[in-house]
Amino acid sequence: MAKPFSFKVLAIDGKARRGVIDMPRGEIRTPAFMPVGTGGTVKTMYMDQVRGVGADIILGNTYHLMLRPGAERVARLGGLHEFARWPHPILTDSGGFQVMSLSKLRKLTEKGVTFRSHIDGAPYEMSPERSIEIQGLLDSDIQMQLDECTALPAEMKEIERAMELSLRWAERCKTAFGDQPGKAMFGIVQGGDNAALRVRSAQALSAMGLKGYAVGGLAVGEPQAVMLEMLDITCPELPADKPRYLMGVGTPDDILKSVARGIDMFDCVMPTRAGRHGLAYTRRGKVNLRNARHADDPRPLDEESDCPAARDYSRAYLHHLVRSQEALGAMLLTWNNLSYYQKLMQDIRAAIETGSFEARGAEISEGWARGDI
Numbered sequence: 001m002a003k004p005f006s007f008k009v010l011a012i013d014g015k016a017r018r019g020v021i022d023m024p025r026g027e028i029r030t031p032a033f034m035p036v037g038t039g040g041t042v043k044t045m046y047m048d049q050v051r052g053v054g055a056d057i058i059l060g061n062t063y064h065l066m067l068r069p070g071a072e073r074v075a076r077l078g079g080l081h082e083f084a085r086w087p088h089p090i091l092t093d094s095g096g097f098q099v100m101s102l103s104k105l106r107k108l109t110e111k112g113v114t115f116r117s118h119i120d121g122a123p124y125e126m127s128p129e130r131s132i133e134i135q136g137l138l139d140s141d142i143q144m145q146l147d148e149c150t151a152l153p154a155e156m157k158e159i160e161r162a163m164e165l166s167l168r169w170a171e172r173c174k175t176a177f178g179d180q181p182g183k184a185m186f187g188i189v190q191g192g193d194n195a196a197l198r199v200r201s202a203q204a205l206s207a208m209g210l211k212g213y214a215v216g217g218l219a220v221g222e223p224q225a226v227m228l229e230m231l232d233i234t235c236p237e238l239p240a241d242k243p244r245y246l247m248g249v250g251t252p253d254d255i256l257k258s259v260a261r262g263i264d265m266f267d268c269v270m271p272t273r274a275g276r277h278g279l280a281y282t283r284r285g286k287v288n289l290r291n292a293r294h295a296d297d298p299r300p301l302d303e304e305s306d307c308p309a310a311r312d313y314s315r316a317y318l319h320h321l322v323r324s325q326e327a328l329g330a331m332l333l334t335w336n337n338l339s340y341y342q343k344l345m346q347d348i349r350a351a352i353e354t355g356s357f358e359a360r361g362a363e364i365s366e367g368w369a370r371g372d373i
């Protein structure tokens with residue numbers, strides 16, 4: 001690997017950072033939003049469209065790909081980039097979160113987690129070492145440690161146990177990952193909604209000198225205020241010269257407020273999942289195309305957008321597609337939503353560069369509040 005992994009902070013506005021991650025497969029402009037490509041596909045999108053809306057990196061999932069088509073098979077076929085025809089960076093989640101939220105009959109021990117596939121019930125086990133091995137077979141550029149995400153609300157003792165286990169697993173993942181200059185392994189801060197545990201987790205992970213840090217254990221049902229409070233507590237404990245990735249977040253409002261607290265990377269199924277359910281994200285807020293009020297509306301979603309899905313199709317047509325459950329409905333709305341999310345990130349990056357993040361954020365939020373005429 002010629003080029004090693006590097007992160008540079010180019011501008012700071014308050015606690016918001018504009019940066020760039022440089023990797024052999026390309027650069028990642030931060031703050032960045034990663035479209036979720038769970039099974040090696042960003043559902044209903046061609047990869048050149050995903051690139052076309054401005055995504056620099058997508059997310060893949062160890063859990064899904066190990067079950068189907070299998071990590072060794074993807075490796076035999078040249079790795080995930082070759083398999084899915086996405087030549088740019090890919091971040092893969094480690095599988096722990098997905099095991100706990102999707103699989104059946106799972107058993108968690110110090111060694112790792114054993115579980116049965118939600119697809120065919122076959123038995124599997126996932127240790128920190130196996131998770132890193134699978135992410136290597138996928139040829140993932142940014143690999144996540146195996147962790148245990150505690151569902152909230154939870155007792156402090158339970159949160160503490162999972163946080164400490166995740167720290168031990170971070171050490172094992174660091175050892176298993178070894179020294180791969182062109183790739184990165186990120187640690188994941190746990191600690192639930194408990195300030196002291198969050199600080200302990202962040203400090204212990206920082207001491208491991210990893211290339212990047214995720215804030216996990218959030219967006220699991222807690223109020224936004226609690227999530228933001230945990231960011232206020234956690235971000236200052238993480239190295240300022242390393243990327244910070246808030247896992248599973250979020251709505252456009254979550255993203256604005258989290259960038260303001262020092263987060264650099266996001267992933268969320270919302271834009272893609274909402275697109276498949278008839279929901280459009282626009283600069284004037286959300287539009288539910290299932291609603292009959294759109295049946296005769298000749299206007300596009302956003303005449304000023306540079307995305308054809310937002311500019312060239314009437315709401316009436318989109319309403320028709322959604323009501324008729326036509327595949328094109330999900331395709332156009334997903335395309336619109338990912339385009340809107342990437343435009344939001346582009347606005348955020350530009351605003352931080354010009355020191356106008358707070359004002360621009362207020363303008364963007366007012367656009368949503370004005371609502372869709």
Ligand SMILES: CNc1nc2cc3c(=O)[nH]c(N)nc3c(CCN)c2[nH]1
Pocket residue numbers: 059093094095096097144147148149150188215216217218219220247248249267
């Ligand atoms: C939707 N909310 C949400 N919270 C998460 C926390 C973790 C978390 O604490 N750990 C890991 N490994 N993944 C998480 C994910 C999956 C991110 N694609 C989360 N998603």
